Amino acid sequence: MREVAVIGTGMVHFGELWEKSLRTIWAEAAVAALEDAGVDTVDHITVGCMSSGLFVGQEHLASLLADELGMAGVSAVRLESACASGGLAIRAGFAEIAAGLADVVLVTGVEKMTDVDGADATYALGTAADHEWEGFHGITFPGLYAMLARVHMSRFGTTRNQLAAVAVKNHANGLNNPNAQYRMKVTLEDVLNATLVADPLGLLDCSPITDGAAALVLASAETARRLKPGHPVVRITGSGMATDTITLANRPDLAELRAVRLAGERAYAMAGRKPSDLHVVEVHDCFSIAEIMATEALGLFPPGQGGPAVEKGLTAIGGPIPVNTSGGLKSKGHPVGATGVAQAVEIVSQLRGEAGERQVKGARVGLAQNMGGSGGSSTVHILEVE
Amino acid sequence: MREVAVIGTGMVHFGELWEKSLRTIWAEAAVAALEDAGVDTVDHITVGCMSSGLFVGQEHLASLLADELGMAGVSAVRLESACASGGLAIRAGFAEIAAGLADVVLVTGVEKMTDVDGADATYALGTAADHEWEGFHGITFPGLYAMLARVHMSRFGTTRNQLAAVAVKNHANGLNNPNAQYRMKVTLEDVLNATLVADPLGLLDCSPITDGAAALVLASAETARRLKPGHPVVRITGSGMATDTITLANRPDLAELRAVRLAGERAYAMAGRKPSDLHVVEVHDCFSIAEIMATEALGLFPPGQGGPAVEKGLTAIGGPIPVNTSGGLKSKGHPVGATGVAQAVEIVSQLRGEAGERQVKGARVGLAQNMGGSGGSSTVHILEVE
Numbered sequence: 155m156r157e158v159a160v161i162g163t164g165m166v167h168f169g170e171l172w173e174k175s176l177r178t179i180w181a182e183a184a185v186a187a188l189e190d191a192g193v194d195t196v197d198h199i200t201v202g203c204m205s206s207g208l209f210v211g212q213e214h215l216a217s218l219l220a221d222e223l224g225m226a227g228v229s230a231v232r233l234e235s236a237c238a239s240g241g242l243a244i245r246a247g248f249a250e251i252a253a254g255l256a257d258v259v260l261v262t263g264v265e266k267m268t269d270v271d272g273a274d275a276t277y278a279l280g281t282a283a284d285h286e287w288e289g290f291h292g293i294t295f296p297g298l299y300a301m302l303a304r305v306h307m308s309r310f311g312t313t314r315n316q317l318a319a320v321a322v323k324n325h326a327n328g329l330n331n332p333n334a335q336y337r338m339k340v341t342l343e344d345v346l347n348a349t350l351v352a353d354p355l356g357l358l359d360c361s362p363i364t365d366g367a368a369a370l371v372l373a374s375a376e377t378a379r380r381l382k383p384g385h386p387v388v389r390i391t392g393s394g395m396a397t398d399t400i401t402l403a404n405r406p407d408l409a410e411l412r413a414v415r416l417a418g419e420r421a422y423a424m425a426g427r428k429p430s431d432l433h434v435v436e437v438h439d440c441f442s443i444a445e446i447m448a449t450e451a452l453g454l455f456p457p458g459q460g461g462p463a464v465e466k467g468l469t470a471i472g473g474p475i476p477v478n479t480s481g482g483l484k485s486k487g488h489p490v491g492a493t494g495v496a497q498a499v500e501i502v503s504q505l506r507g508e509a510g511e512r513q514v515k516g517a518r519v520g521l522a523q524n525m526g527g528s529g530g531s532s533t534v535h536i537l538e539v540e
Numbered sequence: 541m542r543e544v545a546v547i548g549t550g551m552v553h554f555g556e557l558w559e560k561s562l563r564t565i566w567a568e569a570a571v572a573a574l575e576d577a578g579v580d581t582v583d584h585i586t587v588g589c590m591s592s593g594l595f596v597g598q599e600h601l602a603s604l605l606a607d608e609l610g611m612a613g614v615s616a617v618r619l620e621s622a623c624a625s626g627g628l629a630i631r632a633g634f635a636e637i638a639a640g641l642a643d644v645v646l647v648t649g650v651e652k653m654t655d656v657d658g659a660d661a662t663y664a665l666g667t668a669a670d671h672e673w674e675g676f677h678g679i680t681f682p683g684l685y686a687m688l689a690r691v692h693m694s695r696f697g698t699t700r701n702q703l704a705a706v707a708v709k710n711h712a713n714g715l716n717n718p719n720a721q722y723r724m725k726v727t728l729e730d731v732l733n734a735t736l737v738a739d740p741l742g743l744l745d746c747s748p749i750t751d752g753a754a755a756l757v758l759a760s761a762e763t764a765r766r767l768k769p770g771h772p773v774v775r776i777t778g779s780g781m782a783t784d785t786i787t788l789a790n791r792p793d794l795a796e797l798r799a800v801r802l803a804g805e806r807a808y809a810m811a812g813r814k815p816s817d818l819h820v821v822e823v824h825d826c827f828s829i830a831e832i833m834a835t836e837a838l839g840l841f842p843p844g845q846g847g848p849a850v851e852k853g854l855t856a857i858g859g860p861i862p863v864n865t866s867g868g869l870k871s872k873g874h875p876v877g878a879t880g881v882a883q884a885v886e887i888v889s890q891l892r893g894e895a896g897e898r899q900v901k902g903a904r905v906g907l908a909q910n911m912g913g914s915g916g917s918s919t920v921h922i923l924e925v926e
Contacts (some may be wrong), residue, residue, distance in 0.1 A: 207594045208593045211671045213594075213620060213667040214786050216621055217917045221786065221790060226784050228782070229783065229800055229806075230781075230783045231619055233617055233622060234600075234601065234619075235602055235603065235616075236600035246632065249635045252640070253541055253636075254541045254638070254639075255541070255638065272624055282599055284598075284604060285598040306884075335596060395616075396615055397612055397613060399603075400600050413603075413613075417615075527603070530603040
């Protein structure tokens, strides 16, 4: 299996981008990554996108986008696993290079969510749940995660304030990310007093509806060293993917995100790494409870200790294991198909030492964890700089 | 790059399967392939599906289906490139094994198209065209292919009778395929006298709306030899994928399916094969003109000779290069995401000598060509038996 490196990154400023179309924001992120990599052709393109069919009435997405970039002819694929679609795009690009099928791959994620009204967006996002067993009965994602939060609180004593601490930390980090959708400080009181969405989750426990795109250029490690002599090479050393039941009703235990644990175990095994080797981590904080559960499933903390950890500042920048330095989905925004790729953009930025005000000093090993639905799928990638 | 073999195949009887859901037909095909392979666990699952979001209100499909099979936990991905989604699922499974990321992969394709009414199905299929430049103006796929047919007739003198000959041949082949949706003989007169859909294409020049699922089990060639000692090993020796502009307006030449030519060239190069090495071929005959153009783009005949070839019987079973022995999309049916996988099921059946009444004698090298939209994407796989 050939070694795979990241040689370029790009993303757009996440937000409500009403004046731009899906193809436009995608091309902006792609061109930024190609410019950063210093290449103008690629062998293959991967596109992570959850539901361009429901959000903008467009499938056949990878061909459309390859053409938009002036690259019609190149091989190009779209991958979908709800909000983990971006993570799958990374894994698919990784596999093409590892197999020797391609040498340079443009890996992208995109979602244009604000071209439909709120109810249609909620319907589209709801298709990440089991339509026949969950969606049909009227539940949407805040309700599903609220149930996970209630189980976690009941089982481990996780508190409302610990949930809120996730939002406070991530908004503090996002203040220093120029590409974040919501660059605003929020206090514990702000979170606790925000409109209730699904008890115990309030508005500031929830990630927003976002338009956005992000991109990476991957290459074989040899090619990376040839194209960028003298630059530190950031390699993807571990790639893990796992599924779980997408309906909560089928799970034996709601206090654990099993897909995250399995994907993490697979990525750690491939990379020959363990949680204590990590210097910086991005996890999928679509809701505040998700970050707490993801940090536990990845082995950063024992089960039940994720809440106390964030409250004590262990996952803040400057703490022993900074989590979501980018601001996370909470502050940076959550264009669902783009999220997994944007997480990797942040980790690469940290490993290159280019993260500015939110830089984690001496970061050499990072991890990005992306998740679909209420934990029905997850990808984990481990990245390391030489 | 490791060698990849097909060790099991399965599919459901294609048709209007109103009494069954997407997950049910998918599981039936998957279980059939696993039983044929003699395995009950896999390392990875790929799912080709164009638009479960628009057809059945369900994304996050690969996790849902892994769970349906009792395999929640396994890594699983969905791939989309409109009607070429099945071909992408094959390529993605191939890449995982070639890279050494997996040893046994369940490759599947599925589409449940009859749970929405005809207008909604036409809208969903229309998302394979460029929504902003084609769909918005009201054109749907019969119209797009009718334009390709008119250009081909004008450039090369392709005749109405040659188009009709495709339908006559494929229905004759489908009569002998127990899984085909429309097992009925059609005559030249039937095709010529059928309701006009988009001049020059009539109803019998068009593939139908279909529910269906198909599956393959892939394994490394070593594992294939170990699991099935004494059985002939069918290997995938070439895998090519290419895009083209999805809007016809952006193409320099409408008389050629460039994505098919490029995907074919890539697959031939990987396999070290040329068109004259092939014994049996499945092409993407979503409309009669598509088969003629695909056989030319794959180099089976020179440009402009695809029409005369089918009229002369060169592509019939018993002719020098049998095309669409399964009945093709025309007779077998076209559940869009399943089609690419079902084509490979047919080729494996031929190479194993298990195709019954439609067996091509001595077939040892076969090719399957799958296509998205009006040629905006294509995959080509070459399969060989030892």
